[in-house]
Amino acid sequence: xxxxxxxxxxxxxxxxxxxxxxxxxxxxxxxxxxxxLGGTYVVLLVAMVAADLFYTTPGHLWHALGSPEIRYAIRxxxxxxxxxxxxxxxxxxxxxxxxxxxxxxxRSLLDALLDIPIVLPPLVIGLSLLILFQTPPLxxxxxxxxxxxxxxxxxxxQFMVACAFAVRTLRTTxxxxxxxxxxxxxxxxxxxxxxxxxxxxxxxxxxxxxxxxLAWARALGEFGPILVFSGATRMKTEVxxxxxFLELSVGRLEAAVAVSLLMMASAVVALILVRTxxxxxxxxxxxxxxxx
Numbered sequence: 001x002x003x004x005x006x007x008x009x010x011x012x013x014x015x016x017x018x019x020x021x022x023x024x025x026x027x028x029x030x031x032x033x034x035x036x037l038g039g040t041y042v043v044l045l046v047a048m049v050a051a052d053l054f055y056t057t058p059g060h061l062w063h064a065l066g067s068p069e070i071r072y073a074i075r076x077x078x079x080x081x082x083x084x085x086x087x088x089x090x091x092x093x094x095x096x097x098x099x100x101x102x103x104x105x106x107r108s109l110l111d112a113l114l115d116i117p118i119v120l121p122p123l124v125i126g127l128s129l130l131i132l133f134q135t136p137p138l139x140x141x142x143x144x145x146x147x148x149x150x151x152x153x154x155x156x157x158q159f160m161v162a163c164a165f166a167v168r169t170l171r172t173t174x175x176x177x178x179x180x181x182x183x184x185x186x187x188x189x190x191x192x193x194x195x196x197x198x199x200x201x202x203x204x205x206x207x208x209x210x211x212x213x214l215a216w217a218r219a220l221g222e223f224g225p226i227l228v229f230s231g232a233t234r235m236k237t238e239v240x241x242x243x244x245f246l247e248l249s250v251g252r253l254e255a256a257v258a259v260s261l262l263m264m265a266s267a268v269v270a271l272i273l274v275r276t277x278x279x280x281x282x283x284x285x286x287x288x289x290x291x292x
Contacts, residue, residue: 049264056257064258072235073243074262080154080239081219087155088163088215089208096170097196101179117164122224125160129153129229149231154239157225162215169214173207174200213274217267 064070099111117125132138133148147153177200185195201208223241226232232242240263247256 052257052261052264056254056261060254061258061261064255064262067255069234069238069246070243070255070259073238073240073259076151076154076237077220077239080151080158081216083155084158084162084219085212085216087159088166089212091163092166092170092211092215093201093208095167096172097174097200099167099171100174114164114167117161118168122161122222123228126157126225126228129157129160129225148229149233149237151237153230154226154237157229158219158222161222161225162219165218166211166215169211170204170207173204173211176207177203210274213270217270220263220266 065074095114099107099114130148133142138147142148145152147156181199181203182195185199186192190198221241223245226237226239226242227245230237232238232246234246238246240259243259244256244263247253247259
């Protein structure tokens with residue numbers, strides 16, 4: 001046909017390489033730098049855990065678990081961390097809800113005050129508690145109900161730190177829940193308490209579980225305030241972190257490492273629980289509520 005252009009067949013064989021765009025090379029270098037910097041910390045973390053695992057043996061672990069002192073520390077740690085978690089939730093739920101939903105005078109000051117246990121050195125918290133219980137009103141209380149250098153001091157020292165993390169987590173949780181759901185419940189005849197219990201609290205369940213797990217794990221690892229406020233008395237105020245300190249002080253490094261591995265395992269279990277159940281709704285379905 002006149003005017004038609006001849007059809008050019010594509011050349012056979014592999015196509016010539018396309019020149020790499022400079023921006024792609026820059027992106028690859030940027031990602032490689034990020035991986036290198038972040039990977040350094042990950043490698044160090046894995047190396048620390050591996051060093052503990054290879055230093056001790058199952059025999060050392062079983063021998064440590066057979067010690068009456070360490071068994072007492074495990075029991076007291078489980079009891080105190082559980083009570084601390086319940087107390088933290090009892091306080092953190094109302095504080096987190098009020099901070100997320102209401103504006104009031106002094107709110108910024110209260111927000112900064114709630115973060116003090118997070119930013120203060122743990123030893124300072126223990127020292128402050130010790131000084132507080134030297135005041136006349138609390139010294140009179142201790143004549144009836146001993147706290148300092150007793151089991152209640154362990155729970156109080158853990159609570160002062162763990163509760164701050166629970167408050168921060170639950171404030172974020174309540175802030176991410178759409179207030180329109182609560183407003184709809186109010187327009188349907190619920191009072192504010194009914195709307196809170198029936199609408200807000202079920203929606204905040206993943207965040208509450210996260211706060212509880214975080215508080216429990218933080219209480220388990222608390223050492224500084226307990227050492228100052230409760231002491232490290234065998235079979236009395238001994239918890240797992242103080243057990244590590246006491247075993248190191250007498251040169252039993254294998255027992256200290258075995259207890260450390262036990263604490264690591266507890267922390268891993270807590271993290272697995274919060275990642276498994278923390279995002280599930282009341283009927284077992286994944287929800288879109290992000291927390292923390």
